[in-house]
Every structure is written in C-alpha cells, then in structure tokens.
Amino acid sequence: MIDKACLCKTIDPHQMEKLVANAPSETEAQRLSDFFKVFGDPTRLKIIYYLSRHELCVADLSSLVGMQQSAVSHQLKVLRMSRLVKTRKDGVTIYYSLDDHHVFTLYELAQQHLKEQS
Amino acid sequence: MIDKACLCKTIDPHQMEKLVANAPSETEAQRLSDFFKVFGDPTRLKIIYYLSRHELCVADLSSLVGMQQSAVSHQLKVLRMSRLVKTRKDGVTIYYSLDDHHVFTLYELAQQHLKEQS
C-alpha cells in the first residue's frame, strides 16, 4: 500500500508509517461516518434542535418540523438507534429528549463553522 | 403550525413560541445537514484524517485510503466545494491540505462520543 505512494517529496517513509499506524480502521471509519450521517438530514437536525430545548411528544415534533407523523417516527427511530435520544412514556404519549451531551455541541460547532465562512 | 400541537402538558404556549422563533430556518437546516453530510462517508473521513496530519498529493491519498485515483478525485471535489480542503500546485502535482480549524475538532468530538458509548 505505502510502496505505491508517489512519495510526494514533502513526506518521508517514516512519517508515512506513522500516518498509517494511527489511521482509523475500516470499521472505525464506518462507525464515525454512520454517526455523522445521522446529522446529515435537515429533518433530523430540526428534531435535534427542538429536543435540545425541551422534551417533546411525537405529535408536537410532527407539527413543529412540518412533516407527517409517520416521517417523524421513522426519523426518531434513526435517532434512537444511534442513541442520541431517549424516551419517556406517559400513558399513550411518548416524550422524546436528547440523550447525549455531545450532540448539541456538535450542532453548535457546525453552526459556528458555517457562520465564519459566509 | 403551533396550534395543531398536542400541547404535551410539559410545555406551555409561550415556551412553544420561543422554540419556534429560535428554530433553524429551512435553508439553515439544509446548509447544516449538507455540511454534516460531507463527514458521513468513510472514504472522506479517512481523507480528512490523513490531511489533518500532513499535506498529501492525490496519488498518495489514493493508495493510503485504498481506493482508485478517480474515486479520490471525486471525493476531493466534494471536500473542495465545502471548503474543507485547500490545494497547492507544484508542477503537475497537486497537494491537498485541510483548510478549516473546525474540521478536526468535529472529527475528534465524534470519536470521543463513540468511545464513551461503547
């Protein structure tokens, strides 16, 4: 793998070894990208925003993001599976809230990034 | 929009107004998700990792991530268009490097997140 590199003159073989040694493994890269993928949809981002401010039931989220209940349910499943949200049941109503302190940090970092480059 | 909400008893109309007022607009949500989408691919993440350590030419990146030169070029275009990388030309060789201080921060935050929940 390394031997095929064009050896760009700006990097020596020893540095190259180090790069490869610390590189994310295939599964690690897959996991990381799967995590980011969750944030890569406007509807989910809106849901994340709302949940970052207040726990909400599905029906409320549905009207807030302006999308059918079914669509929101499907997206909440994605958020649940990536453990970004948690649920609380009260009778027939299910309240969702954020279940991770990193989530909103990431959201804000990205926001800041976009602000800076505009 | 708000009036259709089921008024979940845990949130009053006044709070609801505030939520909506501060919510990301349609275009803002779109921009944010587009940004995150860039990170949502293992190949691009690997490229980002390598570039976070050292500037590299396309051929090196190609062999490092174990993917055809064409595929890497296509992904580099995505990274260029989202202004995450910059280029330096030396003859016929083009060196890529990261062009944003937020990028690796995001990468590391996500890494930390995955570590914590495992």
Add this chain to the structure above:
DNA sequence: ACAATATATGAACACATATTCATATAAGGA
C-alpha cells in the same frame, strides 16, 4: 511536437435513504 505522468471529469450503475400511504399496535376512556 510528442510521450509520459498527475489529476479531473462525465456517464453509467448499484445501492442507500427520506417520505408517503396504509395499516398495525397499544393504551385509555366510555
């Protein structure tokens, strides 16, 4: 001018993803 090399690009294809519609499940009240 020509050959060789590095990178970029367009078309094609396979695969993933978001939404909708219809319907299932589950809980509460009459």
Add this chain to the structure above:
DNA sequence: TCCTTATATGAATATGTGTTCATATATTGT
C-alpha cells in the same frame, strides 16, 4: 368490549450518492 388516540412499522417510490470505467486536461521532459 368498543372506540378513540398516539405512536410505530412495512411496502413502495422517488431521489441522492459512491464507485468504476473511459477519457479529457494540463504540465513536464525529451
């Protein structure tokens, strides 16, 4: 028990995305 309401789920569909193959562009050396 039956009806109503909140949420979840499966199938279908349309759209988006990543990779490959073939080829174009551009630069250097002969």
